[in-house]
Amino acid sequence: MLVFVFRLAYVQLIATHHISKYEIDLVEESIKQRTKKFILHSGRGYFTDRHGHSLHIDYYPSLILFPFLKEGIWPIGKVAKILNVSNEQLMDAVQNSENPILFEENNKRRKLTMDEMKKINDLKIPGVYAQYVQERVENIAPHLIGVVGENHKEVKRRYAAQVENGTISVNSGIGVSGMERSFDPFLISQGHSALAYFVDNLDRPLFGFDVRYSAPADPYHPTEVVTTIDKELQIHVTNALKEAGLINGGAVIIDAKTNDLLSLVSLPTFNINFPFDSGAKNHMVTAYTPGSVFKIVVAAAAIDLNLINKLDLFDCNQNLYGDGEEPRKLGKLTFQESFAQSCNYTFTQLANKLVRQDKLILERYATKLGLVDKVGWIGDVYRLEEVSHFPEEEIGTVIIDEQDIGDKFAIAQTAIGQKNVRVTPLAVANMLATIARGGEKKQVRAASKIKYENGTTVVEFPKQTLENRDKISPYTAMRLQELLRSVVKMEKGTAHSFLKNSPYPIAGKSGTAQKGLTKEEESHWFAGYFPANKPKYVMVIVDLNHQNGNIKTLKAYENIVEYLYKYDNKTKTKD
Incomplete structure (x- = not known):
């Protein structure tokens, strides 16, 4: 019993941020476990061409629907009218969802106009939000830009001081090849922006339908690499x-x-998603x-x-x-x-x-x-x-x-x-x-x-x-x-x-x-x-x-x- 008590004390009081050889952060993982989160932007820098056109991501107004909508009554007709879609389309979108989702039409994310975005947000419906959301699209210059991957050890090796002071998470994606790798110190995320709410063990909202917006208080990130390509x-x-x-x-x-x-x-x-297959070589x-x-x-x-x-x-x-x-x-x-x-x-x-x-x-x-x-x-x-x-x-x-x-x-x-x-x-x-x-x-x-x-x-x-x-x-x-x-x-x-x-x-x-x-x-x-x-x-x-x-x-x-x-x-x- 003493061994178990000491082990529990060690886990709860000393090794909370680095348990096991994998350096697992228990505090961070527990927050993840009780949080439903929708990432608006990863916070990582991105690449544009010489005219400012994005080369591998898009960022535009989208409709985000939270899963607790299926359990409550909300003015679905008003939202449907703004989008010129049926009530059934909106209900079907949330009916089978366990996590926050983006509303789609014909299996493609619906892009909102600025007017639609304003009208939806003016309704102030909990769980219905029109926000700019990052979308990864086809990378038209993958060999030049390169790819990003996750590697906890490599993050710690490259950014030991920032990981220690908490400005960079060990879960951050890092550049594996191309300019993603070369410019990684300028591109690495300083924290993502997200909509989130806490849930109980049955995935029900803990504090009503209170969804919170979180983002790093940093006006400088994410950065933009302006390439010379067209x-x-x-x-x-x-x-x-x-x-x-x-x-x-x-x-x-x-x-x-x-x-x-x-x-x-x-x-x-x-x-x-497979950065080391045969096609990855830049000829x-x-x-x-x-x-x-x-x-x-x-x-x-x-x-x-x-x-x-x-x-x-x-x-x-x-x-x-x-x-x-x-x-x-x-x-x-x-x-x-x-x-x-x-x-x-x-x-x-x-x-x-x-x-x-x-x-x-x-x-x-x-x-x-x-x-x-x-x-x-x-x-x-x-x-x-x-x-x-x-x-x-x-x-x-x-x-x-x-x-x-x-x-x-x-x-x-x-x-x-x-x-x-x-x-x-x-x-x-x-x-x-x-x-x-x-x-x-x-x-x-x-x-x-x-x-x-x-x-x-x-x-x-x-x-x-x-x-x-x-x-x-x-x-x-x-x-x-x-x-x-x-x-x-x-x-x-x-x-x-x-x-x-x-x-x-x-x-x-x-x-x-x-x-x-x-x-x-x-x-x-x-x-x-x-x-x-x-x-x-x-x-x-x-x-x-x-x-x-x-x-x-x-x-x-x-x-x-x-x-x-x-x-x-x-x-x-x-x-």
Whole structure:
């Protein structure tokens, strides 16, 4: 008995907030047990696009009905008249409910007008409330925004002091991936807002029908992350990729002038309730074999070192090693024609010459073009170090082992973006933007600022240049611009047949890469910018399940360019 008495005293007086190894708060759990609560807003920060449109939640007036209404008499007819619905619809809604519910019509939450909201609240009916309520909707940018999960231990690890003083609950959701994870210290809930009432053991109201509103006395939360993406464009890109049949890959679009992210889509998408399934990988920040897109690096180095002449001809009937015939016979081509038609032989010959002069030259030029570094926005924010807009971003690699120097086969594979070459689509987009701007290197920004609930700014994310100042010259950038334009402009260019009639002239480079040990599977890239003469957009599309004859990347590219052209003209008309 003494043991039981001491144990009970310990539980009731000492361990009330942290009983068992799971650190269960008995006080908090007992309140939950005797409370019926309806959460109006979780208190966690949210994300909007550049125009202020929500990307993953909606927040609008809704009708909340409490379950005790079925046991009493209330002016149901007045509410039904305001909503223009039948009495039976309202009664059916509460009849089978054990908890507070949102009134629905046709299995969809009824959105109230401001007039309906005012009229219902003016009736002052206990258990009938018209309030702004948060609703999680389809996250149209899940790979960028990321997901939230619950983990008591992790909450305590990240926010020990706040948990101790009670400003943050161990039950708070925390960021698991994407910007939800990066910005978690600014987003984590400081307390939710709710309607609640106490019940007895039979779930009957303890104090009549007294429903109370509770919310943290904090005018600053929840916060709002203003991203740089465009919601309408994001939706269109997603649909365009699916219409083209692309199921594994994605697209990234950035502003050619500001380097702000406009859209990022990775397919397949994933269920946010299962954040670690196969679709959770963000392909746009994952390093893959780029194929002939890497020829841009070889071209930049060859231009700088004066290895080419406009009159030089390359025998593009030879294979990339120069020891046999190429199945795709192109004849003798100039350097520009070789780039436009993606002749492997030309670039493997140039790469071998370059590496003989400087074994690290391809790695150095990949660095100059921003291909091997992380290119997403990274910086210190208050006491937080290296806050990243793309926390899952991988670095690129262009590895040439010592034993590969002098091995024409190894250098040839590297020259055409195979062997050990790995780059992310985001880095490729950044490279094209660098070229389009004449060599100026910038970080890719995905958010412009974080705002408090009262509209004041918590954090601004300034535009930043890449730390590595080593870059290509304006002359080299100009020559690369000419080469990229020829891929679409020249009649035999690899993208001419698909993109020649585009409303915006396009400059870019295609690439097909073998992948896997058997090298039977391929991926296809198209990286470019437009309009070619006055760059406004940079877009990279990657199909990681490419099949010959079905170039899904170019089909989607054509669709999205046409959409942006119409969008720009519509905007000009409004202005």
